[in-house]
Amino acid sequence: MQVVGGGAILAVILKGQISFQSGMLLTAIVFTFYNVMGGFVATAYTNLIHIGAIVLGIFLGGLYVLFNGGAINSMVDHSHYFKPFGDLGFFQAMSWAFINFTLGVLAQPVINTASSARTLKEGKQGILIGNVIAIPVVVMAALCGIVAKYVFPDIPSISALPALLNVVPPYVAVFFLISMWAPLMSSGSPFLMGATTLAVKGYIAPYFKIENDRRLLLVSRLTTLIIGALSLFLGFFVKEILREVTWIAVFLSAIVYIVFIGWFGKRIDSRFAFVSLAGTLIIVLLSFLLGLHKIIHPIWPVTLFVFIVMGIGALVSKKH
Numbered sequence: 001m002q003v004v005g006g007g008a009i010l011a012v013i014l015k016g017q018i019s020f021q022s023g024m025l026l027t028a029i030v031f032t033f034y035n036v037m038g039g040f041v042a043t044a045y046t047n048l049i050h051i052g053a054i055v056l057g058i059f060l061g062g063l064y065v066l067f068n069g070g071a072i073n074s075m076v077d078h079s080h081y082f083k084p085f086g087d088l089g090f091f092q093a094m095s096w097a098f099i100n101f102t103l104g105v106l107a108q109p110v111i112n113t114a115s116s117a118r119t120l121k122e123g124k125q126g127i128l129i130g131n132v133i134a135i136p137v138v139v140m141a142a143l144c145g146i147v148a149k150y151v152f153p154d155i156p157s158i159s160a161l162p163a164l165l166n167v168v169p170p171y172v173a174v175f176f177l178i179s180m181w182a183p184l185m186s187s188g189s190p191f192l193m194g195a196t197t198l199a200v201k202g203y204i205a206p207y208f209k210i211e212n213d214r215r216l217l218l219v220s221r222l223t224t225l226i227i228g229a230l231s232l233f234l235g236f237f238v239k240e241i242l243r244e245v246t247w248i249a250v251f252l253s254a255i256v257y258i259v260f261i262g263w264f265g266k267r268i269d270s271r272f273a274f275v276s277l278a279g280t281l282i283i284v285l286l287s288f289l290l291g292l293h294k295i296i297h298p299i300w301p302v303t304l305f306v307f308i309v310m311g312i313g314a315l316v317s318k319k320h
């Protein structure tokens with residue numbers, strides 16, 4: 001998703017000088033390269049630079065488009081902007097919120113922040129300070145999205161925010177562009193590092209019995225390159241970012257459920273966890289094949305299924 005967003009931003013701002021696909025390629029190369037060369041330390045320092053660029057650019061550009069784009073008057077004229085769940089409706093809004101709540105457990109940017117700190121105390125402080133800084137940025141980004149919807153009503157969501165670069169003067173557009181591109185780098189690189197760690201530590205190193213640090217570093221760098229290339233390839237199939245993020249996130253939510261249930265239900269056979277994950281995949285596939293995702297978000301049947309399977313696993317484990 002970060003690769004796709006970067007491609008959309010670069011394609012819009014450069015107005016045909018670079019294609020959407022080329023923008024995706026450039027985005028993937030940039031954050032894959034500095035992860036390959038610097039690892040966790042590179043992620044930590046670049047994220048510090050990113051947050052400064054994000055805060056400056058999003059408020060400079062956001063305030064400009066808010067007061068010059070006419071969107072505030074549009075918000076006043078449409079009552080759904082002032083309703084708790086907007087025009088999404090209760091179930092759609094709660095589905096998105098619930099999924100993002102469960103994803104907080106697996107948030108790679110947060111995990112990387114803690115892992116890159118010199119001490120546990122500094123890691124905790126970094127997480128708290130980072131989230132306090134991020135809250136107003138998220139609000140401003142949402143307001144910019146409302147402006148984009150008003151100014152460009154027919155534009156696809158994947159290009160909504162980048163399109164705003166066309167309505168701001170050049171001296172603002174430069175910082176606004178950086179503020180849009182920087183979050184993609186700062187969130188994409190931790191996920192890339194997390195995927196590399198899982199692949200190398202969980203599978204590659206144990207299977208090939210790699211213990212030497214030099215060989216482990218080489219394998220990690222090659223794995224990062226491969227995963228970065230795979231991410232780029234998958235990015236070409238993305239059509240609408242926000243909805244597709246919540247659909248993909250259903251799989252991660254299922255993992256979070258299993259982890260939490262495992263904490264409270266001791267000695268649950270791992271086969272029940274496997275059935276839960278396999279069932280999640282089947283439910284999501286059927287949801288789209290049968291068009292059920294238009295009626296109810298996949299997170300709810302998946303939630304029910306996982307808890308039923310893991311609950312049966314807990315009962316069976318008690319008997320044994």
